[in-house]
Amino acid sequence: xxxxxxxxxxxxxxxxxxxxxxxxxxxxxxxxxxxxxxxxxxxxxxxxxxxxxxxxxxxxxxxxxxxxxxxxxxxxxxxxxxxxxxxxxxxxxxxxxxxxxxxxxxxxxxxxxxxxxxxxxxxxxxxxxxxxxxxxxxxxxxxxxxxxxxxxxxxxxxxxxxxxxxxxxxxxxxxxxxxxxxxxxxxxxxxxxxxxxxxxxxxxxxxxxxxxxxxxxxxxxxxxxxxxxxxxxx
Amino acid sequence: xxxxxxxxxxxxxxxxxxxxxxxxxxxxxxxxxxxxxxxxxxxxxxxxxxxxxxxxxxxxxxxxxxxxxxxxxxxxxxxxxxxxxxxxxxxxxxxxxxxxxxxxxxxxxxxxxxxxxxxxxxxxxxxxxxxxxxxxxxxxxxxxxxxxxxxxxxxxxxxxxxxxxxxxxxxxxxxxxxxxxxxxxxxxxxxxxxxxxxxxxxxxxxxxxxxxxxxxxxxxxxxxxxxxxxxxxxxxxxxxxxxxxxxxxxxxxxxxxxxxxxxxxxxxxxxxxxxxxxxxxxxxxxxxxxx
Ligand SMILES: Nc1ncnc2c1ncn2[C@@H]1O[C@H](COP(=O)(O)OP(=O)(O)O)[C@@H](O)[C@H]1O
Ligand SMILES: [Mg+2]
Numbered sequence: 201x202x203x204x205x206x207x208x209x210x211x212x213x214x215x216x217x218x219x220x221x222x223x224x225x226x227x228x229x230x231x232x233x234x235x236x237x238x239x240x241x242x243x244x245x246x247x248x249x250x251x252x253x254x255x256x257x258x259x260x261x262x263x264x265x266x267x268x269x270x271x272x273x274x275x276x277x278x279x280x281x282x283x284x285x286x287x288x289x290x291x292x293x294x295x296x297x298x299x300x301x302x303x304x305x306x307x308x309x310x311x312x313x314x315x316x317x318x319x320x321x322x323x324x325x326x327x328x329x330x331x332x333x334x335x336x337x338x339x340x341x342x343x344x345x346x347x348x349x350x351x352x353x354x355x356x357x358x359x360x361x362x363x364x365x366x367x368x369x370x371x372x373x374x375x376x377x378x379x380x381x382x383x384x385x386x387x388x389x390x391x392x393x394x395x396x397x398x399x400x401x402x403x404x405x406x407x408x409x410x411x412x413x414x415x416x417x418x419x420x421x422x423x424x425x426x427x428x429x430x431x432x433x434x
Numbered sequence: 435x436x437x438x439x440x441x442x443x444x445x446x447x448x449x450x451x452x453x454x455x456x457x458x459x460x461x462x463x464x465x466x467x468x469x470x471x472x473x474x475x476x477x478x479x480x481x482x483x484x485x486x487x488x489x490x491x492x493x494x495x496x497x498x499x500x501x502x503x504x505x506x507x508x509x510x511x512x513x514x515x516x517x518x519x520x521x522x523x524x525x526x527x528x529x530x531x532x533x534x535x536x537x538x539x540x541x542x543x544x545x546x547x548x549x550x551x552x553x554x555x556x557x558x559x560x561x562x563x564x565x566x567x568x569x570x571x572x573x574x575x576x577x578x579x580x581x582x583x584x585x586x587x588x589x590x591x592x593x594x595x596x597x598x599x600x601x602x603x604x605x606x607x608x609x610x611x612x613x614x615x616x617x618x619x620x621x622x623x624x625x626x627x628x629x630x631x632x633x634x635x636x637x638x639x640x641x642x643x644x645x646x647x648x649x650x651x652x653x654x655x656x657x658x659x660x661x662x663x664x665x666x667x668x669x670x671x672x673x674x675x676x677x678x679x680x681x682x683x684x685x686x687x688x689x690x691x692x693x694x695x696x697x698x699x700x701x702x703x704x705x706x707x708x709x710x711x712x713x714x715x716x717x718x719x720x721x722x723x724x725x
Contacts, residue, residue: 248617274619286614288607299607302600303619351618 201226201386202247202278202355207256209246215254216242218410224355225403229377229387231418233394233431234407240390241283243407244357247388248280249273260355275303277354283363283390285344289333293324296332296343300350309352317346320376338369345376349385356380357388374400394431398422406431436571441693442686447578449685450585451640455658456665456677457592458636463666464609464674465629466522468532472513472540474658476634480506480641481650482547488558488645495558495645496580502642503635510634513539514627522626540659547652556650563646581643588639589678592632596674605629637662657701664708683707 202224209217224230245251249270258266301310318325321342362370391397398418406413483502487493565576596602607615669676691703
């Protein structure tokens with residue numbers, strides 16, 4: 201579905217992605233794990249067009265989207281829920297959801313998708329007239345995911361949705377990721393929360409210093425010696 | 435007491451016009467992150483358009499709103515598209531350079547006006563210019579009252595647009611988090627150009643409305659840029675509701691100063707308020723409400 205081929209990317213003179221190649225397959229949950237600063241967020245930003253590649257290719261469903269402007273990437277069905285939620289804090293919950301559905305088909309389906317989101321996240325329905333900035337951390341993350349769903353994604357890219365949440369809430373978010381995936385949405389998940397994500401994902405890649413290292417199914421990586429010592433602290 | 439009330443009313447009426455100048459400036463500041471130091475000059479252009487339409491074609495200023503606003507919209511679009519946005523695209527160029535660009539635009543507009551229209555004072559005398567309504571002991575100048583209500587209508591329409599339409603929401607979203615807005619499919623370029631053109635149109639509306647009650651000469655531009663700046667700072671930089679409050683405060687302060695102290699220093703009182711706010715309330719009026 202999504203293919204990165206030898207992607208190199210730099211911020212000014214500092215290169216942060218080195219020959220990154222990987223593939224996301226239709227309907228799976230793919231996890232990109234890696235330490236802080238490994239280049240996970242940079243990878244997602246490159247896919248969504250916020251950063252331009254220095255060389256390499258990004259192919260989505262057969263289309264070369266390497267040079268596509270960021271605002272058009274979403275129209276292809278790739279939705280990026282950025283790290284740190286990045287909500288529109290001075291807008292209400294409902295307005296944030298509306299902002300997720302500005303284009304094409306998603307705009308036509310707006311009210312219907314919104315109801316589906318409220319079913320998935322009843323808390324957001326209770327707080328729909330509240331400003332996003334006044335929500336709790338967990339609620340904000342739910343809103344960020346819901347705002348992404350409003351765009352009717354084919355591929356949902358989530359950047360550390362568990363960041364800063366209490367363990368109970370982390371489990372809730374992962375449950376939501378699973379149920380979103382069950383509806384047929386492909387998920388590319390970026391996480392530092394290695395242990396729990398590896399248990400429910402289909403496949404995973406490890407990113408180290410801007411390079412793709414080991415990959416395999418979640419189970420394989422959980423049993424990998426390097427992963428155990430470097431990420432699981434075993 | 436009557437004088438006090440009269441002054442308050444006059445100040446409020448002028449403040450309504452100041453408010454739309456301030457809202458225009460605030461929108462531009464929110465989305466582009468810059469102070470538009472050509473704001474008053476753009477308003478001056480609208481005033482000259484209105485004056486020409488009156489002088490040579492006999493068109494009433496209220497009607498020329500329908501001409502001056504679209505013309506200035508196009509002017510604002512072109513300035514943003516070809517002069518300001520190209521500076522924004524290059525990350526290496528500091529936002530300060532865009533501000534300098536607006537200074538340059540402002541100077542060019544003033545000198546252009548001086549070349550074409552000379553420095554002579556111009557004004558427009560409509561049939562209703564001198565009509566006054568009496569409300570008890572308070573007298574209301576008809577053109578000023580009409581202008582005030584039109585300003586309220588523009589303000590209302592602007593708020594409706596910002597709150598109820600996708601494009602309006604996109605403008606607010608871009609001001610709050612540009613990168614997140616881009617991820618939602620908002621074109622930062624389109625929104626930037628649109629916002630500058632809209633902000634310019636609002637101040638154009640104010641200019642056209644001001645003409646029958648204000649003298650026009652090229653240096654009116656810089657004076658109003660300064661007023662717009664004061665209103666925006668009073669409003670707490672980037673808050674549209676704050677800009678309305680800022681406009682009213684400036685209008686009332688100026689009118690009180692002119693009435694109770696000296697007519698000649700009218701424009702200075704706004705600046706005094708401005709300095710006081712900068713010193714004692716750096717967050718603007720917004721800091722009073724803690725929002
Ligand atoms: N906007 C930026 N400008 C310059 N360097 C950046 C920027 N964003 C991230 N970096 C650098 O790129 C590297 C990868 O960062 P990031 O992709 O955020 O890592 P991760 O998401 O895996 O923690 C880090 O060394 C970081 O300091
Ligand atoms: Mg990151």
